[in-house]
Amino acid sequence: MTEIIRPTFVVDKEICLRNIERMAKKASENKMRFRPHFKTHQSAKIGEWFKLFDVDAITVSSVNMAEYFATNGWKDITIAFPVNVLEITNINRLAANIKLNILVENLDSAQILIKKIRYPIGIYIKIDTGYNRTGIAPSKTGIIENIISCFSQNKKITLKGFLTHTGHTYQARSTNEIFSRHFDALLKMKSLKQRFKIDFPKIEISMGDTPSNTLCTNFSDVDEIRPGNFIFYDLMMENLGVCDYKDIAVRMVCPVVAKQLSRNEIVIYGGAVHLSQDSIANIDGKRMFGRIVIQKDGEKKLLPPLNYVARLSQEHGILKVTQAQFKNFQVGDLVEIIPVHSCLTANLAKKYLTTDGEEILTVNS
Amino acid sequence: MTEIIRPTFVVDKEICLRNIERMAKKASENKMRFRPHFKTHQSAKIGEWFKLFDVDAITVSSVNMAEYFATNGWKDITIAFPVNVLEITNINRLAANIKLNILVENLDSAQILIKKIRYPIGIYIKIDTGYNRTGIAPSKTGIIENIISCFSQNKKITLKGFLTHTGHTYQARSTNEIFSRHFDALLKMKSLKQRFKIDFPKIEISMGDTPSNTLCTNFSDVDEIRPGNFIFYDLMMENLGVCDYKDIAVRMVCPVVAKQLSRNEIVIYGGAVHLSQDSIANIDGKRMFGRIVIQKDGEKKLLPPLNYVARLSQEHGILKVTQAQFKNFQVGDLVEIIPVHSCLTANLAKKYLTTDGEEILTVNS
Structure with a gap:
């Protein structure tokens, strides 16, 4: 990646x-x-x-x-x-x-x-x-x-x-x-x-x-x-009990651009024009626009539910994270976001990349 | 048009x-x-x-x-x-x-x-x-x-x-x-x-x-x-008191594909992939994804607020309309939707058309 x-x-x-x-x-x-x-x-x-x-x-x-x-x-x-x-x-x-x-x-x-x-x-x-x-x-x-x-x-x-x-x-x-x-x-x-x-x-x-x-x-x-x-599949399907996380085939991979210590927030380059605005309710009752996967000690790790995409504007995504996870994000890192609704997220992408590095064109390319 | x-x-x-x-x-x-x-x-x-x-x-x-x-x-x-x-x-x-x-x-x-x-x-x-x-x-x-x-x-x-x-x-x-x-x-x-x-x-x-x-x-x-x-500008700006309707320069023009008499609903070809999912609260407290302008007696008419885009799926838009307005929609008509958030709606369009019929390309074309 x-x-x-x-x-x-x-x-x-x-x-x-x-x-x-x-x-x-x-x-x-x-x-x-x-x-x-x-x-x-x-x-x-x-x-x-x-x-x-x-x-x-x-x-x-x-x-x-x-x-x-x-x-x-x-x-x-x-x-x-x-x-x-x-x-x-x-x-x-x-x-x-x-x-x-x-x-x-x-x-x-x-x-x-x-x-x-x-x-x-x-x-x-x-x-x-x-x-x-x-x-x-x-x-x-x-x-x-x-x-x-x-x-x-x-x-x-x-x-x-x-x-x-x-x-x-x-x-x-x-x-x-x-x-x-x-x-x-x-x-x-x-x-x-x-x-x-x-x-x-x-x-x-x-x-x-x-x-x-x-x-x-x-x-x-x-x-x-x-x-x-x-x-x-996507978070909506996982949330409904239709699939497991391991069945979800897609991620929006986004660069970290800023950290806001006072709010335990991470800012990513990845907003409504990348993820779409579909949300589901998180376990804290708040709107959630995606779950977060990070690379840690050479392994991919799905962060617990209180770490999530909490807000989106046109190009910005705001991750709410716990104090314990905050230090695991650095400016310049890539994080993976599991989308709430893969159909709309895919529609916004001009092209896809496979995990093998192959470029995939679509009707929107 | x-x-x-x-x-x-x-x-x-x-x-x-x-x-x-x-x-x-x-x-x-x-x-x-x-x-x-x-x-x-x-x-x-x-x-x-x-x-x-x-x-x-x-x-x-x-x-x-x-x-x-x-x-x-x-x-x-x-x-x-x-x-x-x-x-x-x-x-x-x-x-x-x-x-x-x-x-x-x-x-x-x-x-x-x-x-x-x-x-x-x-x-x-x-x-x-x-x-x-x-x-x-x-x-x-x-x-x-x-x-x-x-x-x-x-x-x-x-x-x-x-x-x-x-x-x-x-x-x-x-x-x-x-x-x-x-x-x-x-x-x-x-x-x-x-x-x-x-x-x-x-x-x-x-x-x-x-x-x-x-x-x-x-x-x-x-x-x-x-x-x-x-x-x-857009509905969000009008709703905030920042502009008037006459200042809003954009419309999503959509074909009518179905009418649902029992629910006073009109189905248009125009969904989340065209309008975006940004919404504001309508006067009835419901989420509203756009206001409706129709052609009537040779004139354009902004319909009252209880006629509005009430739901969106990928390609469908569902207009809630009053009983009085229902008869003004026919399958095959074009209706104009005033978008809630013009930035995101514009971003979804591959190209624009001016009211003079000129085609406009964008970074997404």
Whole structure:
């Protein structure tokens, strides 16, 4: 790490491969398609790591990301974001070249799409299983029927199935709650499949969120999973009981620039533009933006929870540390910060570095 | 705006020029150098707008930004961030080519710098006037003397003065508090200048924060101001009473992708990766990530405060709107979001668009 002089997003490839392998195995054991969400890493190079586990279908969250991965050889992409009809030209261009699936959750979009789609495209109907962000409530089968019947007017459009993101597992207060929210979502999706498979025998269920995809074991009738965060994991996932520290594959490595003895604070070059502003509550009830790993006696050491990233401004990070740890920081040192939310931290990095020193470019490079 | 199909950061050049002119005038009337902070816009093109008002010295917050602006013709740059000694090679390279000032706030850095600085460089000592982020307390004149005497060992190094960022004006609860915090900081800086000008007759005071630089009028003995945010302003500044809505020069323009009638929510394509996660408390006590401007009857209309950006995920923004406004949003519309913190929102944009349709590149392009 001696060549790092600025805040640098560092990825441990070995941990990533282990995380991918575990999820690929779970998908295959449950006879599900593994369609990982690439919004977490947004990198063509990291995409290649998935091919080692026979992944050939992916999920992204924007047309822009779909264009990037299509350019990098991916031929089967689902854009898991309510279709933005203003991007119809780009969507048609993609659909002309790859197997493209898009997400629809309202009749307004459906009515625009049937007039404007020019190439074969798959449609998933977005179902809201309780996260209350987007999607149609599973009880509203009338709206779902209207959308399906609307799509029947354009032969280029194929109904693929129902898709949900059980995002409220991220807000669970226990792993039990993750299980119950997943199970509740599963039942809702199964009942929809049951109802519509009479007319559409090949209709699918697609589910995807890292907490339930990691922890849960009941995926009966589920055709595909789309987890994203699991490749890196982060403090939020550790805090939820979804992963261990040893599963977290990423660090923001930051230089120490100042020490404030009177406040037991260490100032690092590494702020909101590097880490993102996602926080979780620390054990002292305060907002925490990252945990700290230092090099001590030739070994890496995760500092106890009362040492943490306590405040961020644009380029500054302020570490609150205990009196005992204060002396372990020197101006010019590099410290490793475990990010709270790896997806947003990765998005801010122009490029990554692997622990082996390999540079990794992304859609943001 | 008909060509916008994705979340786009739009800048009103006319408002920017008005904001720059006002601040340049204030600096000139108070006989201060106007050294604007370019971390807000991070754009060479927008930098040119400052030249219309005879600005030839600037502030940045990283070596990387200094390199970018030096490449774009700026010859007098202060890096207003505690010097990161790991970047010494880059700092020397810059100092060889332009008038460079760096910031020092501890003896550790000073001791490294005297050994490694190879080209003429200016030093500002960072003073903490109450923000409690970085800097030396003004009462600790012993440490300041030690640092100054350390620097006397390297003839390439010139002590320029004392620099502070009265960042706690951002946390003021009234404009009165902005005045009193500025005045308190001013007194502290003046007493330092008084004390050290016997030995250093040319020693300067540099202050810079948008709230006090905009509102306050007492700058006696201040040699330079370094505001940054004022070129764009934002909701945080409006909320503090620092600017009016008509002074806010930027919008994130976002497509509407879904409507959730049961919750009076509108879903836009525009999330944490576009707006940043900075929030302020709305009048209903909830976190608010942006205010909404819509096009209605051919006119732009700022919606009342109970219509606002209430939640963000990576790419989604959720607008809470009143029942009366709900019908004014249609899938495929573009809405304008006034950002809470324009610096962080601008940093996330790869490029900007002016209201005249001109594309603007930045250090992140």
